[in-house]
Amino acid sequence: MPPILTVENLRVHFFLDEGVVRAVDDVSFSVEAGKTLGIVGESGSGKSVIGQSILRIVPSPGRIVNGKILLRIEEGNGSSGNLDLVPLAPHGRLVRSIRGRDLTMIFQEPMNSFSPVHTIGSQIMEALRLHSDVSAAEARNRAIEMLGRVGIPSPENRIDGYPHQLSGGMRQRAMIAMALICNPRILIADEPTTALDVTIQAQILELLKELQQEFGMAILFISHNLGVISEISDDVLVVYFGRVMEHAPVDVLFNEPLHPYTKALLRSVPGIDTPVRSHLATIEGTLPDPYADIVGCPFFGRCTECGGETICRDDPYELTKVADRHYVACPRMCIKT
């Protein structure tokens, strides 16, 4: 099945007075319909900017400087083609017709993503009426139906409520209803459960899985939480310093990670194999200077496996295929295999 979204060699740079921050640096991946791609990384890794660039909402002074974002377009007559989103004007008519209809996004803090002075219903109906030709009464019925579908009790009353009247978990459900009202093909979820309690997080993850089965959309799930990523993803992208370090199916990534950064990240979470009150593995050092233009492996200097081999520092960054659906960007690893 051809992928619904393909990102090729994406580079997003932020042009600041102090220098250029390469927030996303040569990232490529693709997602199929009905599948979930997890994007995991620590703060400052550029994972959120990847999501923003697909929606073309990268904040200034950031700019997509290179790459392609190909969205698959199905024509009415059965043929299909790819539309590259990068050359389009970010505020143009075409992007706005795609954003909210084919591509939608949910955010970490739903309180900041809803307008506090409009009712939940009016915000959900607005999305629907902008993108399809429905009457106000029908839009209202669809919104009520959707709010019910995401598990909001008595949706016919809640639809006229304001966002502050809902709890955090219920607001996130309403946010999901708003994102899914136009039946999008791709949902970008940027840390959607980070602000929630574990019991509510479990509810929301379960709901997203159910809705994916029902509507068949692809999900791009961005999170710093390895556990959440392992539960929801089919494939996982590990990003560090704007680059993909490893890209693998979820069970491979968590059971047989190859990149030293992935391994270090997994070891630093206390888990079933870690003896209680034992010393946890840490990643020594800090992220490289954000303005630095690093040619080789950005993990060089913190990596415990390379032993300071100059090849890791000097060999240009490249994501290499090591197995089916499994890619690693480690010069040393790729020489070995």
Add this chain to the structure above:
Amino acid sequence: MVSDSELLLEVTDLKKYFPVQKGVFRKVVGHIKAVDGVSFGIKEGETLGLVGESGCGKTTVGRMIMGAYRPTGGSIWFQPPNGATRVDLAAIEPSKMKPLRRHIQMVFQDPFASLNPRMTVREILAEPLVVNRIARGRDLEDRVRSLIDLVGLKVQHLNRYPHAFSGGQRQRISIARALALYPRLLVADEPTSALDVSVQAQIVNLALEIQEQLGLAYLFISHDLGLIRHISQRIVLMYVGRVVEYAPAQSLFDRPRHPYTEALMSNVPSTRPELVGRKIILKGDPADPMNVPSGCPFHPRCLYAQQLCSQVVPPLLEVDAGHLVACHFSGSLNLTGCDALGCAI
């Protein structure tokens, strides 16, 4: 249970109600029962984990122990070092509190908000020593240097301001400041929640090393069950202002006795995709502390709730050695432990 004499701190039936005011005349229309009858004890040199979801009152408990809030009811018995008699921090006069404060110190969640941006690290670390007239001059400098060394930073860092440090380094400075007066108890309120996992591991390691070196006790407050399991010897689990389960760590995870504990453990996302086990999805949201359900506060979400649960508040009773639980049916329920649930924390 341990006998009272071994306890460094003992909290009994602690309560904190916040009044809710409304209207022009600020009329009190109700109370938020943030903490409603909490009891536990902390032994010398141990780590007690205090865990619960947001709004369960865990931070309020920490703040009452610190003396930041005056409890509405109950007592906080503290055993000062060198064999003095126990004092009740909840009832003590403010003037007598001052010399005791140095024995209990706190580390906060947000390392960006808890350090004064206008003070250098040297000034931050020296302040508690100066205020309490413990050291001055050469001696002060020596103590500041030993503190910065204790938390793994360098002497050169002393002249810098907080903005020059990363989140993890700032949290180290916070810990050094809290340790300046050689406290017997450190209250750590979500000290790693604002940090990345790799940095969190560094801070957890540091906390364990310091405890081994100085023999102080921790009250470790967190919402992260995996972290709490790693660091604590005993655990208190709270739900809307009450203790749900209070047990040694191993006993709690191997054999939970409260349905809430079981559900919470099953909900922790696991980093082992093949272990994704039985998830117990709870209905609804955590109860509102302003409007706590009758009887057992957990009954509207509980899978095993019966009529009694909505009528009578279950008392916290000992069901195994040192294992206390507040559930009417803990004896008849057969709940699944963490490993059997397939949760990999």
